[in-house]
Amino acid sequence: MNSVFKFFIPPDKKFQPLFEQSGKNLISISETLLLALSTNDLDQRNKHIKKIEQLERNGNKIRHAVFLGLSKSMITPFSREDIHTLISALYDIADHIRAAAISIEMFNILQLDKTMIKLANLLTEMCRDLDSALKELRNFKNKTIISDVCLRIYKGESKADQLCNLAVAGLFKTESNPIELIKQKELLQTLEMATDKCDDAANALEAILVKNS
Numbered sequence: 734m735n736s737v738f739k740f741f742i743p744p745d746k747k748f749q750p751l752f753e754q755s756g757k758n759l760i761s762i763s764e765t766l767l768l769a770l771s772t773n774d775l776d777q778r779n780k781h782i783k784k785i786e787q788l789e790r791n792g793n794k795i796r797h798a799v800f801l802g803l804s805k806s807m808i809t810p811f812s813r814e815d816i817h818t819l820i821s822a823l824y825d826i827a828d829h830i831r832a833a834a835i836s837i838e839m840f841n842i843l844q845l846d847k848t849m850i851k852l853a854n855l856l857t858e859m860c861r862d863l864d865s866a867l868k869e870l871r872n873f874k875n876k877t878i879i880s881d882v883c884l885r886i887y888k889g890e891s892k893a894d895q896l897c898n899l900a901v902a903g904l905f906k907t908e909s910n911p912i913e914l915i916k917q918k919e920l921l922q923t924l925e926m927a928t929d930k931c932d933d934a935a936n937a938l939e940a941i942l943v944k945n946s
């Protein structure tokens with residue numbers, strides 16, 4: 734029945750380009766966070782953080798463009814609620830990446846350990862996967878790409894949980910400075926929360942996939 738209705742719906746030229754812009758933006762912001770965490774050059778790190786702030790603003794503009802489109806469109810490629818949930822989840826990823834970057838600068842965190850870089854790597858992989866899945870919303874020709882992406886993201890989020898929990902437990906054993914412990918714990922948990930938001934985006938994609946199968 735869905736396929737019959739789709740025959741009468743014109744190709745989406747409003748929302749799909751915005752979803753794909755959001756996907757590209759997430760790749761850029763996650764890769765920039767990884768660069769910020771990987772460098773020991775403080776000037777370079779600050780430049781990366783400034784770029785992350787700009788990319789987060791770009792994500793917010795894309796989100797508002799989708800909201801505006803929803804308010805003006807009679808016909809949407811899938812339900813308004815699903816579009817709202819998806820673009821909100823995508824923006825939340827960028828927002829948490831920005832929060833992680835800002836905490837590095839605001840708390841003057843100089844000790845960036847391997848777990849933080851591992852979490853940033855995971856986050857980058859998840860964002861690349863989301864970008865691939867978002868492109869498939871254009872015509873749903875290869876639905877297995879979306880389902881495979883969702884599965885990888887769910888596994889990645891579980892791995893991020895484990896990495897974060899082990900790192901925080903290690904901090905309580907090895908870090909004698911309570912202020913430094915709090916700062917590093919905050920950054921680790923913010924990075925992990927960004928992967929949670931990727932999980933939310935995967936949930937939204939899966940819901941769209943089920944309803945449009």
